[in-house]
Amino acid sequence: MSEIRDRQFAPPSLAEQERMVEAMLFASPTPLSLRDLTARMPPGADPAEVLALLRRRYEGRGVRLVRVGEGHAFRTAPDLAWLMQTERVETRKLSRAAIETLAIIAYHQPVTRAEIEEIRGVAVSRGTVDQLLELEWIRFGQRRMTPGRPVTYVVTDTFLDHFGLESARDLPGLRELREAGLLDNRPLPSGLRPAHDTAEDAPEGQTELFED
Amino acid sequence: MSEIRDRQFAPPSLAEQERMVEAMLFASPTPLSLRDLTARMPPGADPAEVLALLRRRYEGRGVRLVRVGEGHAFRTAPDLAWLMQTERVETRKLSRAAIETLAIIAYHQPVTRAEIEEIRGVAVSRGTVDQLLELEWIRFGQRRMTPGRPVTYVVTDTFLDHFGLESARDLPGLRELREAGLLDNRPLPSGLRPAHDTAEDAPEGQTELFED
């Protein structure tokens, strides 16, 4: 009680006022306006001046004093926002459209969107290409020197890395795909199955039934 | 993405680490342990060293860096409590039985229910313990390796946080009580035991007449 009365005689020092504003802004669940601060502080206090001091004090620190509308509040420094999240990694399979688009780019690079669409026979959605770009599996190649100068897509080193390839040339060719049974979905005539048709290359367990 | 990878090459400077810890502790309503901090910081960071720096930086300010058991947290300076009328949370008033039980657990931990009852000379009602458990001020400790393997109770970091204690060793008057032998588990000189020791076997309800 007497403490409160004492406070009314002389306004607290600026340093003390700074402590007060600091504590109030820290503890308040909402930003506090100048008026809020004044109402809570002893008479004669000058929160406006103190806010400026405090703002400077927190400059470059992990939290900053920011203005939110009429209010003032502490907030995490934007460059540290990444500390405020925890990552949960979820593995998902690529959509069929994405994997096909990726395959076409890998086999035909550099390739334009129109060419991809021609090969797939359907339009390529923007999302599909964006997804592959975001995964850093494809990137823009040089523009094609044809009318409209369309951009081309090529696969990246990240792509090669992910698929365990030294270069895009290491991708199995059409002949190998055929030999691997990937191009032909009907069983080959009996006895004609190529010797290197090992389980590793075989698409599904089904053909393994017929392995020696 | 690449930002995260870059960060892995060299640990950030101490100043930068200080900003990180400051940001994380400011943002969290509950204390964060060294392990929590380390988990969120880039490899090679040393939050322990940074905490000491930070604690000094906030000495005498409106908010302070305090230690709470295994955790660390920013809390407003207690001398500014009068400014925080609006933030005050009215807590349910604890019964005398609950307060005494809490004190006995804090000073005697780990302690069994029978020991609490021996000290208080009355059965501990279920509600009392439940209330303290619900407040997360106490938790179950290890079972006592005596016949019946009774559970023990210990106080939590939430308790320490609530009462502004760094650890249970900082309880007021703990040393004096220990030196006076008042924290010893001193059994009655013979098998003859006064009534309250059988409280656990006493029909429930009867003794609770005398609880709050």
Add this chain to the structure above:
Amino acid sequence: MRPPVADPVSPEDRTPGVAERLAAEALIVDVEGFEGPLDLLLTLSRTQKVDLRRISVLQLAEQYLAFVNKARALRIELAADYLVMAAWLAYLKSRLLLPPDPSDAGPSGEELAAHLAYQLERLQAMREAAAQLMARDQLGRDFFARGLPEDLRQVRRVSYAASLLDLMQAYARIRTKDEFRPYAFDRRDVYTMEQALERLRGLIGFAGDWVDLLEWLPQEWEADPARRRSATAATFAATLELAKGGQVEIKQTDTFAPIQIRRKP
């Protein structure tokens, strides 16, 4: 705050006047404010106005017994705890008053009294500790946590996985689109394990001796290599199934040697 405890009344005073009755009732009503017999004893001990270490346990026991008698006179039911304590204190009192019995190996009256004094001192100490604890600055009352915590956001990072095989299959699918049809399993050339099991169950009865597995293939499956492989695999799987069931035994003398089976003897 409870009112001061009335002077102990000796058990002989059985006819209390109105004033005494009222005083006694006030005391009894107050019983419910006590946290058990130890608490009552602690309160009674304060009337002695001495340090708990120098308390007269004998006097305390008498005060307590008087209290309990009074409660009885008023037909107030005391909880068992209070009565058991009364019995114990009556015993303690007799131990303190009578000369020690040399044949008694138990603790002396003084030891028992000392322990009771210790319990009272300990309870008192815990009460004071509790008061000190509650007088501390408390979170949410005297000091505060961040009022606007910035929650730790859970960020879901999706990592897409695709294997080289997926890629190749996708490409193959596109390149063969015109002739693409969903893979249909060609049943004509597959000999199933169920078929083989059925066949073996019929034959096993005759196989007392070791028989080469291949001899048991159905004849119509032997000519075509693909069909023969399927039949071989199915038959082999079926024999394993039968061996598991304890019906046949299998042996192979060497790697790649013929696999032989016979009915389990």
